[in-house]
Amino acid sequence: MYICLCNGFTDRQVRSSAETGSASVSQVYKALGCAPKCGKCVPMVREMLKSVGMLPTEPESA
Numbered sequence: 379m380y381i382c383l384c385n386g387f388t389d390r391q392v393r394s395s396a397e398t399g400s401a402s403v404s405q406v407y408k409a410l411g412c413a414p415k416c417g418k419c420v421p422m423v424r425e426m427l428k429s430v431g432m433l434p435t436e437p438e439s440a
């Protein structure tokens with residue numbers, strides 16, 4: 379599934395970038411050889427990094 383339409387990268391590319399050491403949103407873009415343009419995909423990239431354990435998840439608010 380496409381995550382970023384501006385740069386044309388997919389969830390698989392984000393996941394493999396995270397698995398090979400990208401530990402922040404900006405590192406993912408760097409590893410994929412691009413930069414955020416419109417920024418709509420940034421929250422999705424962040425969530426994907428959290429889901430693979432590369433970013434800490436925020437504690438649940440009580």
Ligand code: FES
Pocket residue numbers: 381382383384385413414415416417418419420
């Ligand atoms: S959708 Fe990724 S920068 Fe626009």
